[in-house]
Structures are given as structure tokens and as C-alpha cells.
Amino acid sequence: MTPERSVNLQPLNTFGIAARAHTLVRIRSADDVRAVLADPALGPAPKFILGGGSNIVLTGDVKAVVLKVEIKGRRVLEATPRHWLVEAGAGEPWPEFVRWTLAQGTPGLENLALIPGTVGASPVQNIGAYGVELQDRFHSLDAIDLMTGREFTLDAAQCGFGYRDSVFKHASNLGLAGRALILRVRFALPRPWRPELGYLDLQRKMEETGIAAPDAQQIHDWVCAIRRAKLPDPAVIGNAGSFFKNPTVTPEQCADIIARDPAVVHYPLPDGRIKLAAGWLIDACGWRGKTVGHAGVYEKQALVLVNRGDAEHPCTGGEVMTLARAIQTSVYERFGIRLEPEPVVV
CATH class of the missing domain: 3.90.78.10 (UDP-N-acetylenolpyruvoylglucosamine reductase, C-terminal domain)
Incomplete structure (x- = not known):
């Protein structure tokens, strides 16, 4: 755990807004979080969790200690009669993770292809697109308490998912905003796989291509094409x-x-x-x-x-x-x- 001072955040947010972090710490494990909490200067300070920076608007320099989540790792945990259970570190880029699941033969996330951000941010926002929401594929997650350094696990009900909402977006009552950092997320991908084709844009793709029974990779590619046609690439336009x-x-x-x-x-x-x-x-x-x-x-x-x-x-x-x-x-x-x-x- 090595604190960095006066860090330029412009390349770390997809809007490309110019701002600086007074202090930034790169989090690559739960031990890094505990080291921050044990530090006499950083421990008591307010914390701001930064993933891929794809869902934030910075209105000025960030005085809170920025915890830049960079926890990696991807694995298929098990296959049950009803699901493939897969897990990824919170710092894994979401689009790459979706592609990886398809390469492993564990489809189910293809409708969520090309959504910017990290795996750890996906349950915070309860991301959704083209007929599928994160909560439809969510199994559980591991997080760490930013006060005590203790790890804990939450299932879907405990995450309080709503439309682009979760317990991680609320600070009052039982909310965990600013109080916990997500370490790993697990997904239950349906087995046998079933395509989700109810969204109008996907139906149009079926008509245009004449493909009446697309596989998961085809749906992934269609979703990517649809998103690229409608939405700007953050690497080109913030x-x-x-x-x-x-x-x-x-x-x-x-x-x-x-x-x-x-x-x-x-x-x-x-x-x-x-x-x-x-x-x-x-x-x-x-x-x-x-x-x-x-x-x-x-x-x-x-x-x-x-x-x-x-x-x-x-x-x-x-x-x-x-x-x-x-x-x-x-x-x-x-x-x-x-x-x-x-x-x-x-």
C-alpha cells in the first residue's frame, strides 16, 4: 500500500473531466484496504471508491482518500444443473469479463456487453441493457467494511437491487455507500442457456440478418454493434x-x-x-x-x-x-x- 499524492484523475474518469485526487491508493487486495485503515493519517479520513470511473461526474478536486479498485482474477467456480457459477475480482473491466465468460462456454451476460466500468461497479449500479439486468444474473459478492476491515458476503436480497439502484448507493439507514468496498462478485449464469431477444433492437437484428436462433456470441456481437451505433466511445468523446x-x-x-x-x-x-x-x-x-x-x-x-x-x-x-x-x-x-x-x- 503506497499512497500517491496530487494524482490527475482526468484519465481515470470516462468523462475526461479535469480534477485531482489529494491522495490515491491502489487497492489490489483486502490487505491493501486494511493497511489504509491502519494508517494513522488515512484511516480516519473520508474515503471515495473509484472503479472504472465510467459513472461519475467530478465537480472539483477530491479531498477524500481515493481508493482505486484494481483487484483482478476470474474463474469458473462450479456447474450445477441450473447454473454456471463464475467469479471475478472487482477491478476486472466489465466488457472483457463478459467476453471471457463466453470464451469459457458460460454464456448469460451477452446482453450486457460493452457496458463501460468494472465488475465491482456492476452491482452498485445494477447495470442493465437489452432486456437483462445485473440482478437477473447475480449470485453474491464479497466486500470489506471500511470501518473495521472485516470481510462479509451479501446475496441478492441483501443488496437491495432496484432500477439502477442498490444498497451501495445509499448512506442512510442500512445503506453501504462509502462504508464498504466490493472485493469480488459471483454470477449465476443460467444452464441451460436461453437467449433474451425481447428487446426491439435485437428483434430488428434478427430480421436484418435472417438469423432466427442466434447463439450467445451472436447476441454479444449484435449488442456491441447496437451500442457503438448509438453511444460514443469514451476513448474518443468523453x-x-x-x-x-x-x-x-x-x-x-x-x-x-x-x-x-x-x-x-x-x-x-x-x-x-x-x-x-x-x-x-x-x-x-x-x-x-x-x-x-x-x-x-x-x-x-x-x-x-x-x-x-x-x-x-x-x-x-x-x-x-x-x-x-x-x-x-x-x-x-x-x-x-x-x-x-x-x-x-x-
């Missing part, structure tokens, strides 16, 4: 992926919106509520391609905010949040709906 959650409304609220805007994109949910496409709402308010300062709305997908700055004039977190608040105001004034950001604002 971004944090989908910036707002898709809001849910009652059938009555949806009917009212449809009466005024018949083209609104909406999906019925099992609980009777209706999910609206946040990108459509933002687009309808005229924000696609607009820029505020050095933060902009992506031309191909209004749900994504992007970094329009350069080395001389870098985008700031303040500019991103100014743009985000302006979008929220527009959507609320037109539709009466409050959009909630997905990224963590630091």
Missing part, C-alpha cells in the same frame, strides 16, 4: 454513458402525456407502471446536439452528455451539471416529469 434514468409513471400520467405527445416512447412494466424513454423526452425538448460551455448533448443519442472540451479548454463538472439541470428543467416544464441523473456527482 462521456458517462446514459446520463439520466428512464422515469416511470402511472398509466394515467402516461395517458395524459400521450394525449399531448402521441409519439412518446413508453414501455409497460410488470407492476403496472409505465417506463418512459428519457432520451425521447430530452430530444422532444430540443436538446439533441446542444452545448453549454464545454458540455454537450450527443447528436446520435440525447440521453448521453459528452465532453466538448479540449486540452486547452477542458470540460468541467460544473458545466456538465449546469447542462444537466437545464435539461431537467425543460423536461419538467413540458412533461411534468423530473429526470434523475444516473452518475454519481462528486
